[in-house]
Amino acid sequence: LYTYLIFLCCSSAMVLLDTVERSKTHCEHHRDSVQTTSPDGLTLLGVYVPQCDENGLYVPQQCHGSTGYCWCVDSRGQERAGTRTGPGLPHVDCRTERRKTHCEHHRDSVQTSSDGFPPPGAYIPQCDQNGLYLPEQCHGSTGHCWCVNSSGQERAGTRTGPGSPRVDCRTGETPNMVFIGKLT
Known part of the structure; x- marks a missing residue:
């Protein structure tokens, strides 16, 4: 960013170019954090x-x-x-x-921090292309998934843990379990 200082003196103008440093914006931090070269110095495509x-x-x-x-x-x-x-x-x-939807505001509030990235382990709501909550929400860090209503509220009895069969959020049914092997 450059600032031009103009001083009027004795019927002539003198222009001084002074470089003023400003802190980087979120976009500039984001852009500069992208790795575009490999450790060997090759451009990454x-x-x-x-x-x-x-x-x-x-x-x-x-x-x-x-x-x-x-x-x-x-x-x-x-x-x-x-x-x-x-x-x-x-x-x-x-x-x-x-205008942003409730889901988009919710998602953006989690993703907005001083460094522009969500805190580690934070649950980030997932919205569809129209900004509505996806019927199935999953927490990336814990692997838990659950169904939500149109306002993003968890539907009771739909939460599943990692490795468990997920509830079909459109029907509310859990897929049938198929056991292979001996039960003892």
Whole structure:
């Protein structure tokens, strides 16, 4: 960031260029944290690097150069639901942002921290492309899954642990267990 200082003196103007340091923005931290080279110094292909504007803010439309997919993001770099388009398809107008849903606010509140990353072990709600809660929610760190209603509230009796058969959140039924071997 550059600041121009202009001093008027004796009917002439003198321009001094002064470099002013500013702290990195979330986008710049995100962009700079992406590893684009291997330990051997070779360029890594297929890596998505966030794009920031001249002020360090996320460019509203982000594109993955290797895949050709593009999507809109909010001011925190979170993908806006329903905006992802594939290669060769017309892009969504990223200037018009719809209001966030309860699920998106919930998800973003967990993911927003001083360093821009969720705390280790935090449960992050999963939303569909329209911003609604996915019927099945899973906690990545614990492996537990459960069904939720449309407002994200856990449905009683649906929580399963790692390795257990999951409840079908559309029907509420647990898949039949098939035992192979001898029961003693």
